[in-house]
Amino acid sequence: MIRRLSQARERGIPEATVARLPLYLRALNGMSERGLATVSSEDLAVAAGVNSAKLRKDLSHLGSYGTRGVGYDVEYLIYQISRELGLTQDWAIAIIGVGNLGRALANYGGFVSRGFRVAALLDADPAVVGDRIAGLNVEHIDELEAVIRRRGVSIVVLATPAAAAQQVADRVIAAGITSILNFAPVVLSVPEGVDIRKVDLSIELQILAFHEQRKTDRMTGGAAMAEEWPEAVDL
Amino acid sequence: MIRRLSQARERGIPEATVARLPLYLRALNGMSERGLATVSSEDLAVAAGVNSAKLRKDLSHLGSYGTRGVGYDVEYLIYQISRELGLTQDWAIAIIGVGNLGRALANYGGFVSRGFRVAALLDADPAVVGDRIAGLNVEHIDELEAVIRRRGVSIVVLATPAAAAQQVADRVIAAGITSILNFAPVVLSVPEGVDIRKVDLSIELQILAFHEQRKTDRMTGGAAMAEEWPEAVDL
């Protein structure tokens, strides 16, 4: 959490807002390509799939970049959001674990576009090390520290099996990395100051299944209710 | 949102709780494998990376399944959470778009384990249709409706390019699907009653970049503050 002295002046952008800025940015880029010069909060909100009051409040955290009666200048807003998110600089990322998923990520052109550059691929398997993927040589995990330093890596994408993830994360953090995107289905435990975000496919599916079950339960009547306490202890 | 009459009695599990149940389930499965018979809220909370009061409140939404002074029976709790999430039944999923990412997903064994089964692969590209991946034939998207019906698909994973996603989603929904996991970087617009969850790599990276920038700004002193209003209009 890290409470700070100048918290007030230190533009404290709410986490929920930060998570939506990339959405606005994407919508704005689409508009920019279509040649729109300005956009109202209402239109931008629709494009981003949020409510317009929320959008305005979000943008107000960055500053007063709109013009009343007119809206927001598309290019200027793109610039301001990009700057706020730190996309005006170039981020070197390393992908660790070049299996099924790691390969797909390495070959994916989608994030290269905006500020991110895959700068290194690392794996532990000698059969994989040395492969050339998406123009990069897969390097051995033993080289981790050197590779991070040499390539200026500041964000690591973890795509190793779950069993290896914590151990690799520890090492990555020891090498000075403080931002990790984790695809392995484990709860990583990390020291304060290190940011972890996780992408967990199986959790997403389970959430969908929960709601899907609700929907079908509802159709087949409230019969499911009788099941709430079946035979108490079956298992 | 769908407000309902019996909302009170209809066990209304908070969305935030639903999103954590899979986490608890995963931790519990690990404990089960290690032969633990019971677990306290404190231990389970640590394993799942949450605070124990939150864990207890979450579980209390499912019922009173613990024993004071003892804790929770591991197997019984696994059963109750699984049932709540709808994992006691088998879910057939279809992956649409068998490119880089679709292939990685199809080959991934991780979710097959718990209730989910990849039952169909679909693509529009004639060069891909007919390929055999992970024991399945890739079928043509024209067969969508028939495949969904024939295989009993109830959850669709969208891994097509962004440009095709909305159109494919519309068709999938018209075919009766109400649960979609979307990997394409677009805001899908869907009718009420359809659940969309999205996985967006590029958004995750941008959020990490934001925090990373904050961290390094902080190190290099408050100099960044002077930049808040640079030359007003540069772009």
Add this chain to the structure above:
DNA sequence: GCCACTTTGTGCATCGGTTCACAAAGGTAC
């Protein structure tokens, strides 16, 4: 059968986030 100990389940205060609704600000027309 009673006491000491453990751990659950939850009432309550608090917090962050969302939404409403409107005054303030700017643009445009004449």
Add this chain to the structure above:
DNA sequence: GTACCTTTGTGAACCGATGCACAAAGTGGC
């Protein structure tokens, strides 16, 4: 310059989620 129109920026009410703290409920020892 004034009057009218549009749209922002934000105060305030509201809502869901979090976490504290403790009474209630159960176990085990003797």
